[in-house]
Amino acid sequence: MKKPQTNELLKQYFGYDDFRNGQSEVIEHILKGTDVLAIMPTGAGKSICYQIPALVLEGVTIVISPLISLMKDQVDTLRETGIKAVFINSSLSLTEFRNVVANAKMGMYKLIYVAPERLETDSFLELIQSIKVSMVAVDEAHCVSQWGHDFRPSYKNIPKMLEKLPQRPVVAAFTATATPQVKDDIIKLLKLNGPFSLTTGFDRENLYFEVLKPEDKFDQLLRYLSNVRGKSGIIYASTRKTVGSICEKLNKKGHLATRYHAGLTENERSNNQEDFIRDRIPLMVATNAFGMGIDKSNISFVIHYNMPKNMESYYQEAGRAGRDGERAECKLFYSAADIITNKLFIENGNDDRDKTGEYQKLNEIVTYCNTDRCLRAYILDYFGEKDTTPHCGNCGNCNNDIERTDVTLEAQKIMSCIKRMGERFGSVVVADVLRGSNTEKIRTMGFDKLTTYGVMREYSKDTIKELISFLIAEGYIVLYGDQYPVLRLSGMALGVLKGSEIVTIKRVINKQSTVFDEKTTIDNGLFDILKVIRKGLADKQNVPPFVVFSDATLKDMCKRYPTTDETMMAVSGVGAFKLEKYGEQFVSAIKSYIEEHSIEIDEQVHSKSKTGTAAKSKKTKTNKSKIDTRMATYKLYKIGQSIDEIADERGLSTNTIEGHLLDCLEKGMQVDFESLFPKEFEAQILEAIKSIEDGKLKAIKEALPEEVTYGAIRFVIYKNKV
Ligand SMILES: [Zn+2]
Numbered sequence: 001m002k003k004p005q006t007n008e009l010l011k012q013y014f015g016y017d018d019f020r021n022g023q024s025e026v027i028e029h030i031l032k033g034t035d036v037l038a039i040m041p042t043g044a045g046k047s048i049c050y051q052i053p054a055l056v057l058e059g060v061t062i063v064i065s066p067l068i069s070l071m072k073d074q075v076d077t078l079r080e081t082g083i084k085a086v087f088i089n090s091s092l093s094l095t096e097f098r099n100v101v102a103n104a105k106m107g108m109y110k111l112i113y114v115a116p117e118r119l120e121t122d123s124f125l126e127l128i129q130s131i132k133v134s135m136v137a138v139d140e141a142h143c144v145s146q147w148g149h150d151f152r153p154s155y156k157n158i159p160k161m162l163e164k165l166p167q168r169p170v171v172a173a174f175t176a177t178a179t180p181q182v183k184d185d186i187i188k189l190l191k192l193n194g195p196f197s198l199t200t201g202f203d204r205e206n207l208y209f210e211v212l213k214p215e216d217k218f219d220q221l222l223r224y225l226s227n228v229r230g231k232s233g234i235i236y237a238s239t240r241k242t243v244g245s246i247c248e249k250l251n252k253k254g255h256l257a258t259r260y261h262a263g264l265t266e267n268e269r270s271n272n273q274e275d276f277i278r279d280r281i282p283l284m285v286a287t288n289a290f291g292m293g294i295d296k297s298n299i300s301f302v303i304h305y306n307m308p309k310n311m312e313s314y315y316q317e318a319g320r321a322g323r324d325g326e327r328a329e330c331k332l333f334y335s336a337a338d339i340i341t342n343k344l345f346i347e348n349g350n351d352d353r354d355k356t357g358e359y360q361k362l363n364e365i366v367t368y369c370n371t372d373r374c375l376r377a378y379i380l381d382y383f384g385e386k387d388t389t390p391h392c393g394n395c396g397n398c399n400n401d402i403e404r405t406d407v408t409l410e411a412q413k414i415m416s417c418i419k420r421m422g423e424r425f426g427s428v429v430v431a432d433v434l435r436g437s438n439t440e441k442i443r444t445m446g447f448d449k450l451t452t453y454g455v456m457r458e459y460s461k462d463t464i465k466e467l468i469s470f471l472i473a474e475g476y477i478v479l480y481g482d483q484y485p486v487l488r489l490s491g492m493a494l495g496v497l498k499g500s501e502i503v504t505i506k507r508v509i510n511k512q513s514t515v516f517d518e519k520t521t522i523d524n525g526l527f528d529i530l531k532v533i534r535k536g537l538a539d540k541q542n543v544p545p546f547v548v549f550s551d552a553t554l555k556d557m558c559k560r561y562p563t564t565d566e567t568m569m570a571v572s573g574v575g576a577f578k579l580e581k582y583g584e585q586f587v588s589a590i591k592s593y594i595e596e597h598s599i600e601i602d603e604q605v606h607s608k609s610k611t612g613t614a615a616k617s618k619k620t621k622t623n624k625s626k627i628d629t630r631m632a633t634y635k636l637y638k639i640g641q642s643i644d645e646i647a648d649e650r651g652l653s654t655n656t657i658e659g660h661l662l663d664c665l666e667k668g669m670q671v672d673f674e675s676l677f678p679k680e681f682e683a684q685i686l687e688a689i690k691s692i693e694d695g696k697l698k699a700i701k702e703a704l705p706e707e708v709t710y711g712a713i714r715f716v717i718y719k720n721k722v
Helices: 002-014 023-032 046-056 068-080 094-105 116-120 122-129 153-163 180-189 217-227 240-252 266-277 311-318 337-348 356-370 375-382 408-420 427-435 440-445 461-473 493-498 524-541 551-560 565-569 576-596 603-607 613-638 643-650 654-666 679-691 697-702 710-720
Strands: 036-039 060-064 085-088 111-114 133-138 170-175 196-199 207-212 232-236 257-260 283-286 299-304 328-333 477-480 486-489
Touching: 002 023, 002 046, 023 036, 023 046, 023 170, 023 196, 036 046, 036 180, 046 060, 046 133, 046 170, 068 085, 068 111, 085 094, 094 122, 111 116, 116 122, 116 153, 133 153, 153 180, 170 180, 207 375, 217 240, 217 299, 217 328, 240 257, 240 283, 257 266, 266 283, 299 311, 311 328, 311 356, 311 375, 337 356, 356 375, 356 461, 408 427, 408 461, 408 477, 408 486, 408 493, 427 440, 427 461, 461 477, 486 493, 524 551, 524 576, 565 576, 613 643, 613 654, 643 654, 654 710, 679 697, 679 710, 697 710
Parallel strands: 036 170, 036 196, 060 111, 060 133, 085 111, 133 170, 207 328, 232 283, 232 299, 257 283, 299 328
Antiparallel strands: 477 486
16 A cells, blocks of 8 residues: 555656665665664765655655755745755754744644754754654764764764654664764664664775876876766865866866865855766866765766765765766876875864774775775775675776786785884885985984895885885785874785795886986896996096996987987087097997897987976877786786787787797796797807806897707796806
8 A cells, every 4th residue: 555655756846766785674664663874975866765755645754964055955945846854954044933933833844854963953852842753854964973984973862862752763873884883883873673674785886996196196087087088977075275276287287177076165166067967068177075965966076076975975986977877987097195085084183082983084094095806895894785796797807807916925015024123114225224314314213234235236116115015005004193104014024924825916017217316217227238338438548437428428329329420419427529539339239238128218218308207208109108018928928829920910029029028027927938939059059158258138138049049048047047
């Protein structure tokens, strides 16, 4: 009897034919008088779950909602459908409030929305004691929990209010996101009575999740936007200042964008919001102040320009994409600097509240940004969803086709360094020790005496920190403490340290520095060779080496790889005279180095003017493409192709392919060289290596039979460590 009735109401007032997943179950329980706790994602239609029963039940339903702006929208929407509703909050004048009370007593409303702070006031208590309250719906129920992301102390007064009513009404609590801990808190603190609890799937299948770590966030944003022109999207940034500058820059670049943050006038906020909702302007750049109560269904993407403060906020904000069920994208641009901003936000909260929970939540979202697991699975696990598939096939991590790299050795170095430092330091100091930084702190602590000091010299600080974050995400390392957490080893670390467990990462780990740091971005292999040549020339003329070329000049050559007179002239410190005198020797050394190491030259870096910072920043791209080309070779090798086949397919020389595979081997990846090179020449190669004094590969090669390749020689060198 009840079911057709609720269906009819649904059609009559809301215009839908059927209830959505979970709605009718919740409604049935409420109508039977059972308390309810419903956890439903944003956009699943949770308000219908209490609005329909409100129409069926006698008397009034009180809806407790924390958001004043949202309250007005909801009441307006209900009134348009013909449902008698009203709100009571601080925006009402005394006269308005008195009118509402008088009307309520005459039975003019089915729903009364109220801010939680009102529950304590005598005037409100007097009102609800004099009317029949059949149901209390608690919206955003996670606000009652200190573990939730929007704790509102007034929510704790809800049970007190219920006690003061002549008859306890049925209580229905709703939230979009709740971890298991928050869920327990809601039941306990709201004193729900044997509630029917329902969690509709958190998964939003049409959303594609991805975490990116752009070197230049704005550049990445522009590239993305050029692919989604005309589509509607939100770009969230963490500060008003960033919002302002992104919005301005986007408009300058021809992308129509508007903005929203709490620092704008109310007028501008509502105009901008309207422009976005009405599809007059496709892009909204905003702080997290934007989006509450916005029900725009055709948002195709949500980009987080900065990492949000926790997973709850992230899923809520990202979840504003694709409400229409169309495929939509949620991309998070992560950088380690976002952690610092978020820590400042936590610290600057002006009260003395316990901040442990907030730091914990921050660590959990940092983990999301650093895991190489399926991102959807991570989100669903986080919210306590059971039986999730470990591989969704529709997220950045599932779709990334990078081969797994073995980073066991790196993991061992990091973990043993943490242990030797007494598990008392954070990732910055640990990374400094591993890189062999010569700071006063390190010297006074005696860390330069540790066996792990400088064992990861070839990695940039950022790469080491990224590896540490990954090991935290994987549970090998745990963060201990709040504001300046220290790194400690978990039980899982033991297996890795003992060598019984391997660690792999599905990401390109860049050995060269990615930071703009002169000391580390140069190619050290080439630098050493150039120094030898310089020494030879200096000795011949009986002058000190720097008279030939300074270190800075050699380093610039290592960045630019000049192979012609013209490009050599672009090197800082090379004039016409020195070019004439020494140019040829350096150019030929660089050429053979490039050939031996199959380096791909970025033309812009190659010939950029002497002062360019652009040249320096481009260099990191060269490093990346170097690594990518190796990975492309490695992938073909892993599917069983021979060196000749790979060379053929990639349009490169066999020599280059051999070089790639050797680099992979040296990086600790699986390459079976014994089978790639015939063993019969090994002794002969060794002999040749020993007999050729200057150790030049070319000379060694010439001393051997033609079938012996450069790769075979390099492999023998590698294997025998000669
Ligand atoms: Zn996935």
